[in-house]
Amino acid sequence: MNPALAAQINSLLAAMVLLTAFGLLVQRRMNRLLQLFAVQGFLLGLSTGIVGFASGAHHLYISSVLTLTMKVVLLPYILLVLMRKLNIYREVETIMNVPTTLLIGIALVIFSYHLTAPIRELSTLMTRSTLAVALATVLLGFLMMITRKHAVTQIVGFLAMENGLLFAATSATYGMPLVVELGVALDLLIAAFIFGIFFFHISTTFDSLDVDQMARLKEED
Amino acid sequence: MTIHSIIIEVIQIVVLLFTAPLFAGWIKMVKCWLQGRTSPSIFQPYRDIRKLFSKDVTLAEHASWIFRFTPYLVFGVSILAGCVIPFISTELPLEAVADVIALVALFAIARFFTALAGMDIGTAFGGMGSSREMTIASLAEPAMLMAVFAVSLASHSTSLPQMVLTVSQGYALLRPSLVFALLAFVLIVLAETGRIPVDNPATHLELTMIHEAMILEYSGRHLALLEWAGMMKLFLFVALGIASFFPWGIALSDDPIFVLTAFPILLLKLGIVGICLGIVEVGLAKMRIFRISEFLGSAFLFATIGMLSFFILE
Numbered sequence: 001m002n003p004a005l006a007a008q009i010n011s012l013l014a015a016m017v018l019l020t021a022f023g024l025l026v027q028r029r030m031n032r033l034l035q036l037f038a039v040q041g042f043l044l045g046l047s048t049g050i051v052g053f054a055s056g057a058h059h060l061y062i063s064s065v066l067t068l069t070m071k072v073v074l075l076p077y078i079l080l081v082l083m084r085k086l087n088i089y090r091e092v093e094t095i096m097n098v099p100t101t102l103l104i105g106i107a108l109v110i111f112s113y114h115l116t117a118p119i120r121e122l123s124t125l126m127t128r129s130t131l132a133v134a135l136a137t138v139l140l141g142f143l144m145m146i147t148r149k150h151a152v153t154q155i156v157g158f159l160a161m162e163n164g165l166l167f168a169a170t171s172a173t174y175g176m177p178l179v180v181e182l183g184v185a186l187d188l189l190i191a192a193f194i195f196g197i198f199f200f201h202i203s204t205t206f207d208s209l210d211v212d213q214m215a216r217l218k219e220e221d
Numbered sequence: 222m223t224i225h226s227i228i229i230e231v232i233q234i235v236v237l238l239f240t241a242p243l244f245a246g247w248i249k250m251v252k253c254w255l256q257g258r259t260s261p262s263i264f265q266p267y268r269d270i271r272k273l274f275s276k277d278v279t280l281a282e283h284a285s286w287i288f289r290f291t292p293y294l295v296f297g298v299s300i301l302a303g304c305v306i307p308f309i310s311t312e313l314p315l316e317a318v319a320d321v322i323a324l325v326a327l328f329a330i331a332r333f334f335t336a337l338a339g340m341d342i343g344t345a346f347g348g349m350g351s352s353r354e355m356t357i358a359s360l361a362e363p364a365m366l367m368a369v370f371a372v373s374l375a376s377h378s379t380s381l382p383q384m385v386l387t388v389s390q391g392y393a394l395l396r397p398s399l400v401f402a403l404l405a406f407v408l409i410v411l412a413e414t415g416r417i418p419v420d421n422p423a424t425h426l427e428l429t430m431i432h433e434a435m436i437l438e439y440s441g442r443h444l445a446l447l448e449w450a451g452m453m454k455l456f457l458f459v460a461l462g463i464a465s466f467f468p469w470g471i472a473l474s475d476d477p478i479f480v481l482t483a484f485p486i487l488l489l490k491l492g493i494v495g496i497c498l499g500i501v502e503v504g505l506a507k508m509r510i511f512r513i514s515e516f517l518g519s520a521f522l523f524a525t526i527g528m529l530s531f532f533i534l535e
Binding site: 005008009011012014015016018019022026098099102105106109110113129130132133 | 395396397400401514515518519521522523525526529530532533534535
């Protein structure tokens with residue numbers, strides 16, 4: 001595969017990752033949300049694999065396989081089981097309406113493009129232009145955590161942020177050292193279990209997973 | 222300007238006038254097949270138009286010149302747009318008249334006058350239809366312009382033949398900006414031509430119609446012109462999409478052989494688009510009118526991501 005074609009395919013995948021990030025931002029049905037998250041993980045794994053192939057950095061294959069198993073199969077499955085047990089199917093209210101959220105999202109993309117433009121000039125890697133998309137994915141995940149009230153969607157937002165970070169690592173330096181990536185993967189898995197325990201506690205204490213309920217925890221003054 | 226290119230211009234107009242009803246009939250056929258019904262003949266739209274032309278015009282007492290003038294204007298604008306969009310050949314003498322931005326404005330003129338005519342008689346339905354049409358237009362037009370800008374950024378020009386030329390060379394479909402512009406364009410076409418998730422072209426149900434409500438008071442040859450112009454609008458939007466995203470087969474010169482082969486290829490593409498449209502229309506239900514802002518908002522989002530990814534990724 002010639003590098004120009006690989007870079008082009010990688011750009012296309014980056015654009016699709018950005019699209020799924022926007023999709024996560026507006027999707028209200030839980031199982032659709034998890035599907036989108038899995039798709040994002042899949043695109044990410046694919047992109048990592050292609051970068052690994054085109055650049056000759058073969059440790060990226062391991063990272064790619066790790067992403068595919070963790071983010072396409074394992075994490076969505078764990079969250080799906082949690083959802084079934086807690087009877088959550090959709091989030092009724094968000095803090096902002098859909099068009100406003102989308103406009104803020106677009107502004108974030110422009111911001112991250114502006115922010116990464118100098119790095120793009122300095123770098124010589126073929127993935128340098130996807131760095132802006134990676135940063136935008138992180139920021140969009142962040143925005144998702146802010147605009148959603150539901151604990152499960154906030155977790156999905158958090159995981160999407162992590163996706164963005166992984167993508168940033170691949171596009172800025174052809175991936176982190178393998179030890180770090182293995183550690184992050186293990187951390188994520190453990191985090192998913194801890195989230196599960198938290199969800200059960202929140203829902204038994206408050207009868208709901210709406211994080212606004214937690215305002216009741218503070219003492220009256 | 223050679224005599225060849227003038228002939229091509231005439232061919233384009235003839236193709237536009239006579240293929241547009243055929244395309245509308247084809248979509249209707251596909252829909253009928255998918256729903257398991259017996260379909261009307263593919264030539265039914267021609268018969269409808271002929272029938273309407275032979276009927277008398279009934280004008281309301283208070284109709285002003287706007288009401289009488291609008292059908293001719295809308296029809297004329299559609300033909301002018303057909304002279305500008307290259308769907309047979311890029312050698313069009315009139316392409317210098319209007320680039321793609323002017324094209325969007327041409328469609329806006331037609332819509333503006335249709336909305337005025339809807340309110341001119343003073344019936345409740347006309348006003349309601351106009352108000353809804355303008356609501357949709359105010360959301361669809363920015364998205365349309367953004368999608369067009371994304372394509373013209375990629376081809377460094379807003380002139381349509383130039384866009385055809387650039388897109389037909391190189392891996393166009395791997396460019397993220399074009400993929401997103403295409404996604405946005407599909408949503409916009411559905412909204413602008415009043416197809417199913419936004420408006421139902423086949424209904425005259427009071428509360429749901431949008432485009433039909435505006436032209437409810439027309440009859441006879443006026444209605445025939447408007448319906449014909451509606452079919453041409455659908456054809457033109459699809460032709461615009463083909464020219465900007467799938468231009469392979471459009472003649473890039475005024476060579477008669479390429480011009481002759483361009484027509485069957487155009488018919489083939491139209492056939493495929495018709496099947497896709499039919500599947501979309503059968504598979505989707507009409508949206509609530511208040512959800513249209515989300516629908517067109519996502520079209521705007523796609524177009525904007527397309528533009529941004531041109532800067533970021535290309």
